[in-house]
Amino acid sequence: MYPMTYNEVKPSGFLTNFIESLWEYKTFETDCVHTIIPDGCFDLIAEIENGALKAVKLTGVWTNPIVVKIPKSTKIFAIRFKLLAAEYLFQQELKSILNTAKNLPLTFWDINLYQGHDLQKFASEISNRIENSINHSKAIDNRKLKLFELAYKKQSLSVKELSERIFWSSRQINRYFNKQFGFPLKTFLNIVRCYTSYKEISLGNLFPKGNYFDQAHFIKEIKKHTSATPGELFKNENGRFLQLATDSNK
Structure with a gap:
């Protein structure tokens, strides 16, 4: 509690x-x-x-x-x-x-x-x-609409695959990301991929389901973005990790 x-x-x-x-x-x-x-x-x-x-x-x-x-x-x-x-x-x-x-x-x-x-x-x-x-906003660029739609679906697409599916060069996408958000597309995709794992981790499932090469790669990526191992995230002592505390109650 x-x-x-x-x-x-x-x-x-x-x-x-x-x-x-x-x-x-x-x-x-x-x-x-x-x-x-x-x-x-x-x-x-x-x-x-x-x-x-x-x-x-x-x-x-x-x-x-x-x-x-x-x-x-x-x-x-x-x-x-x-x-x-x-x-x-x-x-x-x-x-x-x-x-x-x-x-x-x-x-x-x-x-x-x-x-x-x-x-x-x-x-x-x-x-x-x-x-x-x-x-009342300006017309939305369909390439951007499709890019974020695909990325947030958490399909673990690479930069190259995403670029090919929306007909927008990876160089132009990265220019847009760096100017607008301050990091490249690959960083964003890696964050979203980790975020997909938080729910499973909160439930005690500490092994990847196809989004990572192996367990070592999974632990490395999770620790890179959270500064904690999957095991530490699961324990979540005193509700330290807010997203894990809320996910476990859903």
């Missing part, structure tokens, strides 16, 4: 190209310390302490694990975005905030109006707002 709760709502329809989930996190009588491990997404986070909105933050993409301390009596409303959202919803690059976050106004997207709401109401109203923004 962890000293916090986590719940999420999954998007539907075309929104799934931009949003991985909308989520809520609460602490109770104690501070919580977590290690956030890379998942191939970025987040918009609203931090509410003792009923008052304290901060709204936009994170970059995490390519390394990061330790965060969350005070007691804190509620977080957040949106976990897929990378396509950076260009078409936020109209900005994430390279400048790679592995960090920046503060936004408390009134950004009127998030200050949701602090007293429950997750379902927050998710419904924010989803409607985002859907409306997408409808």
